[in-house]
Amino acid sequence: TQLLEQSPQFLSIQEGENLTVYCNSSSVFSSLQWYRQEPGEGPVLLVTVVTGGEVKKLKRLTFQFGDARKDSSLHITAAQTGDTGLYLCAGAGGSGNTGKLIFGQGTTLQVKP
Amino acid sequence: DSGVTQTPKHLITATGQRVTLRCSPRSGDLSVYWYQQSLDQGLQFLIQYYNGEERAKGNILERFSAQQFPDLHSELNLSSLELGDSALYFCASSRRGSNEKLFFGSGTQLSVL
Numbered sequence: 001t002q003l004l005e006q007s008p009q010f011l012s013i014q015e016g017e018n019l020t021v022y023c024n025s026s027s028v029f030s031s032l033q034w035y036r037q038e039p040g041e042g043p044v045l046l047v048t049v050v051t052g053g054e055v056k057k058l059k060r061l062t063f064q065f066g067d068a069r070k071d072s073s074l075h076i077t078a079a080q081t082g083d084t085g086l087y088l089c090a091g092a093g094g095s096g097n098t099g100k101l102i103f104g105q106g107t108t109l110q111v112k113p
Numbered sequence: 114d115s116g117v118t119q120t121p122k123h124l125i126t127a128t129g130q131r132v133t134l135r136c137s138p139r140s141g142d143l144s145v146y147w148y149q150q151s152l153d154q155g156l157q158f159l160i161q162y163y164n165g166e167e168r169a170k171g172n173i174l175e176r177f178s179a180q181q182f183p184d185l186h187s188e189l190n191l192s193s194l195e196l197g198d199s200a201l202y203f204c205a206s207s208r209r210g211s212n213e214k215l216f217f218g219s220g221t222q223l224s225v226l
Contacts, residue, residue: 103155103158
């Protein structure tokens with residue numbers, strides 16, 4: 001069974017601080033996605049990483065895929081209150097040609113002004 | 114707005130009852146996915162349909178069933194409801210169905226009393 005473990009589960013920081021969220025597995029994933037979810041809404045895709053060692057930047061967010069494609073991290077620089085939300089990593093799982101995703105438990109981020 | 118429409122937004126029912134959740138995918142998307150999100154289990158993949166046919170199955174209970182109609186909308190049927198079925202049910206869609214970007218609806222909050 002493929003599992004994704006996210007850490008930390010909860011993070012409360014002041015505006016302007018940096019943070020890193022980790023997503024780890026013992027399984028190899030063909031790709032890994034990061035989503036952000038706000039209360040009352042569905043998850044929204046932030047980025048997809050495919051190649052081992054890949055680094056992608058989205059403004060103040062930096063995403064990295066581990067060399068072995070088993071882990072990933074999300075780093076936020078100078079967090080803002082608008083970054084508050086639930087961050088989810090998801091790995092493409094299952095065999096064959098499907099879009100089944102395996103999600104981590106999520107990291108709830110609160111950025112205080 | 115993701116373009117994925119889910120109805121109803123909230124549903125309150127009693128144990129033993131049966132409910133139907135409805136999802137309209139984004140225009141042109143052929144794949145529909147159903148996910149269940151609960152506090153203890155996180156976001157879990159239930160089932161995927163591609164162009165009317167079942168493509169992948171996850172942790173879906175036998176009391177639950179789904180289908181995708183010729184117009185590509187999908188319904189998730191939950192029967193013999195138990196207290197533990199209370200959760201947020203999300204529908205997502207994608208253009209085809211293989212490791213693609215998923216667009217999530219806003220979910221149906223099901224409360225079983």
